[in-house]
Amino acid sequence: MSSSTAVEKRSELNPRTTSYEFCGPIGATLITIGVPLTTYLLYFGCSQQNGCPPPLTSIKNPEILDTLQTPEFWKSLWDTEATLMYLGWYAFCVVAWLVLPGDWIDGTLMRNGKKIQYKINAFSTFLLALGVTAGVILRFGPESFTFLYDKWVGFVTASLAMSIVQSIYCYASSFYGGKLLALGGNSGNFIYDFYIGRELNPMIGSFDLKSFNELRPGLILWALVDISMACEQWVRRGGTLTDSMILVLGFHLWYVADAVYNEPAIFTIMDITTDGFGFMLAVGDLSWLPFTYSLQARYLAFQHVELGRVGTAIVVVVSLTGYWIFRSANGEKNDFRNGRNPKNLTYMETKRGTKLLTSGWWGRSRHPNYFGDWLMALSWSLATGFDTPVTYFYPIYFFVLLVHRQLRDDEMCEVKYGEDWKAYKKLVPYRIIPYIY
Template sequence: MRPHSQTVKQKSSSDTEREFGGALGAVSITMFLPLTVLYLICVSRSPEASVFHWPPAAPVTEQLWDPLALLLLLAWIALHALLYLLPLGKVSEGLVLRDGTRLKYPINGFHALCITGVLLLLFMGLGAPLGCVFELLLPLAVCAIAASFLFSVCLYIRSFWVPAHALALGGNTGNPLYDFFIGRELNPRIGSFDLKYFCELRPGLIGWVVINLGMLMKEAELRGSPSLAMVLVNSFQLLYVSDALWNEEAVLTTMDIVHDGFGFMLVFGDLAWVPFTYSLQAAFLVVHPQSLSSLGAAAIIALNGLGYYIFRKSNSQKNQFRRDPSHPSVARLETIATATGKRLLMSGWWGFVRHPNYLGDLLMALAWSLPCGFSHLLPYFYVIYFTVLLIHREDRDERQCRAKYGLAWDTYCRRVPYRIIPYIY
């Protein structure tokens, strides 16, 4: 269902389609999103927790820089670089590149998550105050943002020393501002260490779980025990991250790996945006505790379970079909042939809507926010943002699939008219 890079020829800079509003949009996003991260953290810790109130009452006076935050960030990245290199798990090949080769990737992200959990338990057993993450959240975010800019500059510079076939199709426009944002090189590596793949699922995604745990420990320090709302948020999001890492191999066919270059857009998203905005619900609950009834908690758990079921089943069906179309679980599904030789699923989950995994994602996103109550908009920032993100991502995917599959894609769209939400969108 996603485009394969080997079937698309290299475009010149003059006919490469520019995403996100071109250079102006790229510059605006590069300037605006880092400020958004810092602002949202401040709002989550203010008494009002109002996204429309500026300045937030207290957090703007907090320290933005702490050398301990920089030390922790560097140690965290170094730890996961080491775990990435450990000979654990299996090694899988990515899709065929334009030069006909396949890159190899270690599938050991779930091992890294488990080892991280054991290390955290050891440190907590030795008396390490994990709740201090709450006080360090703002300087940690500042350091992550600074590291994202520095890393992106290094990636942009090194991209001029790689062969043309190693560049991303959309990241070689000749406009330095846009190319810096979108990423020039498709798969930057240091030896066998794939920088984009490493950042995609390791330090930021697992960091999100650790930040959540830090918020839980801080709430326990303040109130004697974590609230049911905090436990639900931690549990739901831990399940999501665990699932992503358990099914790590599936990321090798995603748009991020196959199509997008590794520039500021992905670097910042992986290292700063994900860990510090996806953890807003937990940060909010530390300062704004919420009570949940047993019935309310059960309904939220059911909603998250439904979302997860749709998300996992649809993704598993797609991935199984890609790996082995003759497998009994997918062999009887209706498909349509395309000019590329590939076949498109037209039944099962992918005959329900065109992106059933996105529907599951949105249901889970809502379940993560509901434990925070309805008195503030901030905990629902993720739902709003993620809806916009998935609609934009779905539009990019639709355009690429139409360009690749042509009439077959039009036939599929007529057969499956709804994109994400049945009978609505």
């Protein structure tokens, strides 16, 4: 094959991106700056030292601006010991992926006619991490595992540094070796492609970086962060935990366990099948997830909220309702995709030969799993009470994220199914929340 023919084939396989998401390069720039900034602000804006949120008088204090201009403040964001610990944690996850047994499964068929094989052992990695953590706490006491609380800012900085390094590596390597690019990440604009992700599946041998980051170093670290926050509260209270901390810890551990146990389900989501791996997914997986999703647990480490029986019951009902919707909706979808229909759900045939569910949870809305996921997120914040709005940041942000995902999905389905999608929307008019949205 001549070099010109090879170039032609690559350009056909990797067409130039002609439309932007996230308001294009300007939006990508703002988010690239805004995500790290928000991660830090959630710490400095909700802490025992500053208040949660800080009093307005302290926010307006000119000394804050003076502090931000000092080299000492910026140096305080870096913690060498925390960075080495974070690198050790990431290495632990990589080694666990390599040595722990696990099945290899095929991903979805890509447009180059190939399928990537993924190793499934996130759940065993999670159990190993919990086992090591439990051993440390039992041997040296809960105070030995409060370092994540003590070195919070240093760990945030380390995770952001890892996100930047990986994003630069993946962007640079995407120009070599005839890589398969993401359809949405080949615009030619450096800022936008760096953020959205240029290469679809960056791999080192059989090691797929995108799917690895999706479930291991950030998601499992979230669980360990929560355990560290519970240890901090335990030490401060002299050997007891509040009902609110028990709830948040239980909800989060269950959420993480459910995600890693159902690892094969991620290989059909948009992050894996459609999006490239750039700063958006890197910082989301490695930094945003463990250090913003754990906000409620960090707040409860220093603010000891007691809910009582009635409050506890309400929070549990909201969480279990969300989990029931989330898991049963995903179960219906996975059964149907695998050729099973135990509930005899109705569906619509499309001209593409595929089928769209029109009953069960998927007849109530086009994304019922999003609704269930959001209810669980809301329950985590309800457990912190109503003394501060800051701990409700996550369900507010998460709802915006889910609406954005839904809009992206609808746009792709409009292109994919054409007139059939318009007919389907008449059968299933609600997008996420039945009878409301």
